[in-house]
Amino acid sequence: ETGVTQTPRHLVMGMTNKKSLKCEQHLGHNAMYWYKQSAKKPLELMFVYNFKEQTENNSVPSRFSPECPNSSHLFLHLHTLQPEDSALYLCASSQERVGETQYFGPGTRLLVL
Amino acid sequence: AQKVTQAQTEISVVEKEDVTLDCVYETRDTTYYLFWYKQPPSGELVFLIRRNSFDEQNEISGRYSWNFQKSTSSFNFTITASQVVDSAVYFCALSDSNYQLIWGAGTKLIIKP
Numbered sequence: 001e002t003g004v005t006q007t008p009r010h011l012v013m014g015m016t017n018k019k020s021l022k023c024e025q026h027l028g029h030n031a032m033y034w035y036k037q038s039a040k041k042p043l044e045l046m047f048v049y050n051f052k053e054q055t056e057n058n059s060v061p062s063r064f065s066p067e068c069p070n071s072s073h074l075f076l077h078l079h080t081l082q083p084e085d086s087a088l089y090l091c092a093s094s095q096e097r098v099g100e101t102q103y104f105g106p107g108t109r110l111l112v113l
Numbered sequence: 114a115q116k117v118t119q120a121q122t123e124i125s126v127v128e129k130e131d132v133t134l135d136c137v138y139e140t141r142d143t144t145y146y147l148f149w150y151k152q153p154p155s156g157e158l159v160f161l162i163r164r165n166s167f168d169e170q171n172e173i174s175g176r177y178s179w180n181f182q183k184s185t186s187s188f189n190f191t192i193t194a195s196q197v198v199d200s201a202v203y204f205c206a207l208s209d210s211n212y213q214l215i216w217g218a219g220t221k222l223i224i225k226p
Contacts (some may be wrong), residue, residue: 002210032183042216042217042218043204043216045213045214046211051217052164054160056213069190088156090158092158097145099145099163099165099208101148101160101163102214103160104150104157104158104159105157106156106157107156107157107158
């Protein structure tokens with residue numbers, strides 16, 4: 001089942017580049033999430049949007065900028081990243097937030113040179 | 114404080130053996146939800162099960178079974194007659210009144226042919 005899609009699947013960028021990650025959910029959900037997964041570290045919640053409104057920002061550096069134009073699409077705009085930002089970025093969605101199951105996309109593997 | 118502990122960092126078994134992945138959680142809430150996800154090498158987190166705190170009935174789905182015991186704050190996952198395709202990282206997670214998913218560190222399961 002590909003209820004949540006992410007593009008691109010792989011991305012290599014320099015520290016001065018600007019790029020965007022895209023996430024789209026086809027499940028009719030109202031909440032969307034960005035997570036960062038680094039090697040040997042727990043999954044880190046970055047941002048949460050509920051009904052297009054940002055409800056969580058877990059102290060994420062400003063070089064990461066989320067955008068949620070509607071409840072089906074979520075973007076993560078990247079600029080002036082650091083090599084330590086290299087990670088797997090996962091998007092998820094859920095019906096609402098309270099205890100609902102989150103469904104994940106395949107992720108974008110980002111390498112910052 | 115909410116916390117999920119998966120003490121087994123890595124487990125390696127031979128195909129067809131049974132294997133149990135442990136998950137211990139901490140929360141002060143009486144209403145909460147527990148989840149298991151599978152992450153194969155491709156990276157996508159695949160939802161396996163969601164259980165609410167009021168439903169202690171064990172669940173079986175094919176070769177997968179889950180044992181929820183509130184008395185020991187555990188939600189263990191057993192794979193019967195393991196197969197090579199079961200090789201993945203498995204995550205246990207907790208969702209409570211703070212609405213965020215608290216993730217365990219994951220257990221890497223290796224099934225050898």
